[in-house]
Amino acid sequence: MIDPAYTPAEATGIWVFLEHDRGQLAPVSLEMLAKARELASKSGAILTGLLMGHELDAIAGEAAHLDLDRLVVVAHPLLDAFTAEAYAHAAREVILRERPDILLLGATPYGRDLAGRLAVTLRTGLTADCTDLSLDAANGLLLGEVSGFGGGILATIACANHRPQMATVRPGVFARTEAERAAAAPIERVEVDIPASARPVTVVARHRQERADISRADRLVVAGAGARGQLPLIEALAGALHAEIGATRVAVDEGWAGRDRQIGQTGVITHPKLAIVCGASGATQFTVGIDQADLVVALNSDPEAPIFEQADLCVVDDLLPVVRALVAEFESRGEGAP
Numbered sequence: 001m002i003d004p005a006y007t008p009a010e011a012t013g014i015w016v017f018l019e020h021d022r023g024q025l026a027p028v029s030l031e032m033l034a035k036a037r038e039l040a041s042k043s044g045a046i047l048t049g050l051l052m053g054h055e056l057d058a059i060a061g062e063a064a065h066l067d068l069d070r071l072v073v074v075a076h077p078l079l080d081a082f083t084a085e086a087y088a089h090a091a092r093e094v095i096l097r098e099r100p101d102i103l104l105l106g107a108t109p110y111g112r113d114l115a116g117r118l119a120v121t122l123r124t125g126l127t128a129d130c131t132d133l134s135l136d137a138a139n140g141l142l143l144g145e146v147s148g149f150g151g152g153i154l155a156t157i158a159c160a161n162h163r164p165q166m167a168t169v170r171p172g173v174f175a176r177t178e179a180e181r182a183a184a185a186p187i188e189r190v191e192v193d194i195p196a197s198a199r200p201v202t203v204v205a206r207h208r209q210e211r212a213d214i215s216r217a218d219r220l221v222v223a224g225a226g227a228r229g230q231l232p233l234i235e236a237l238a239g240a241l242h243a244e245i246g247a248t249r250v251a252v253d254e255g256w257a258g259r260d261r262q263i264g265q266t267g268v269i270t271h272p273k274l275a276i277v278c279g280a281s282g283a284t285q286f287t288v289g290i291d292q293a294d295l296v297v298a299l300n301s302d303p304e305a306p307i308f309e310q311a312d313l314c315v316v317d318d319l320l321p322v323v324r325a326l327v328a329e330f331e332s333r334g335e336g337a338p
C-alpha cells in the first residue's frame with residue numbers, strides 16, 4: 001500500500017471547494033454544500049468552504065453567509081485565473097496543513113482537473129462523477145455511488161486508508177442549498193507560497209462561449225433519433241411551451257443540438273416539471289438524466305420502446321402528427337401553455 005499523506009486518525013472535517021468565476025459562485029458548489037451539510041449533520045463534522053483565487057474580498061464576504069461553519073480563503077496573484085498546476089500546488093499545501101477528512105468538488109472542467117491532480121499529489125483516492133454520496137455510519141467512510149459499464153451497474157466506492165476522501169459530482173445531481181447564515185462564518189486567510197514555476201501556463205485572454213443550462217429548465221422538449229427531419233417542429237413545440245430543447249446523444253452526435261443540451265449519463269442531469277421526449281428509445285444512459293422530472297411525456301412509434309417504462313404519459317404514434325397537433329393546441333392557448 002502507498003503511504004497516505006496523513007492518516008484517517010489525523011483527519012477531520014468536511015471541505016467543499018467553492019468554485020467561482022467572475023465574481024459568481026458556481027451553482028454546483030452550492031449543491032455540494034447542501035449535500036456536505038447533510039453529511040456533516042450526521043457525523044457532527046465541521047463544514048469548511050475552500051475559496052481560492054485573487055482579490056477575493058467581495059466573494060469571500062458573500063461565501064461566508066453560505067451554510068458552512070468556516071471559510072478558508074487562499075488568495076494569491078498566481079491564482080487570479082484557474083490553472084490546474086497553481087491551484088493544485090496551493091490546495092495541496094493547505095490540505096496538508098489542515099488535514100480535512102473529506103474534500104468535495106464539482107465535476108466541472110476546473111473541478112475535475114484540480115481533483116485529479118490533487119488526488120495524485122496527495123496519494124489518495126478520488127471517486128469521480130458520483131451520482132450520490134453518503135456516510136457509512138459504522139466507520140464514517142465517505143461512500144460514493146457511481147455508475148459503470150454504460151449505466152449497467154451501480155458501484156459504491158470508499159477510500160479506506162488515505163485522506164482526504166475525495167469525490168466529484170456533476171452539476172444538477174444535488175439540489176442547491178437555500179440555507180444561509182445570518183452572521184458571517186469565520187474567515188481564515190491562509191498564506192501560501194506559490195513559485196512562478198508552479199504556473200507554467202500564462203492566461204493571455206479569456207473568451208466565454210454562452211452555453212445553455214438545461215439542468216435548471218422547468219420545461220424540456222427532447223429530441224431523440226426518431227426526430228430526424230423534424231427539428232423545426234420540435235423547436236416550434238419548445239417555442240409554444242416556452243421550453244428548452246434537450247437531446248439524446250444520438251441527436252447531439254447528428255449535430256441537431258449542442259453538446260450542452262445532451263441529457264443523460266455523459267450529459268446533463270435535469271429536473272424539469274415537464275419533459276416531452278420525442279423519438280427517444282429510453283436507454284438507461286439517457287433516462288438517468290430525466291428520472292427526476294415531475295412529468296415525462298413520451299412519444300414513440302414503437303409500443304415496446306423502453307422509454308414507456310419511464311414515462312407518465314405514453315403516446316404510441318408517429319411523432320409528426322402528434323407534435324404538429326400539440327403545437328397547434330398550445331399556440332391556440334397562447335402565452336405559457338399548457
Ligand SMILES: Cc1cc2nc3c(=O)[nH]c(=O)nc-3n(C[C@H](O)[C@H](O)[C@H](O)COP(=O)(O)OP(=O)(O)OC[C@H]3O[C@@H](n4cnc5c(N)ncnc54)[C@H](O)[C@@H]3O)c2cc1C
Nearest residue numbers: 224225226248249264265266267279280281285286301319
Ligand atoms: C458510456 C455511454 C454513455 C452514454 N451516455 C449517453 C447520454 O448521456 N445520453 C444519451 O442520450 N445517450 C447516451 N448514450 C447512448 C445511449 O446508450 C443510446 O444509444 C442513446 O440514448 C439512444 O438515443 P435515441 O433514443 O435518440 O436513439 P435510438 O435508440 O435510435 O431511438 C430512437 C427511437 O425513436 C423512435 N422513432 C423513430 N422514428 C420515429 C417517429 N417517426 N415517431 C416516433 N418515434 C420514432 C424509435 O422507435 C426509437 O425508439 C451512452 C452510451 C454509452 C455506452
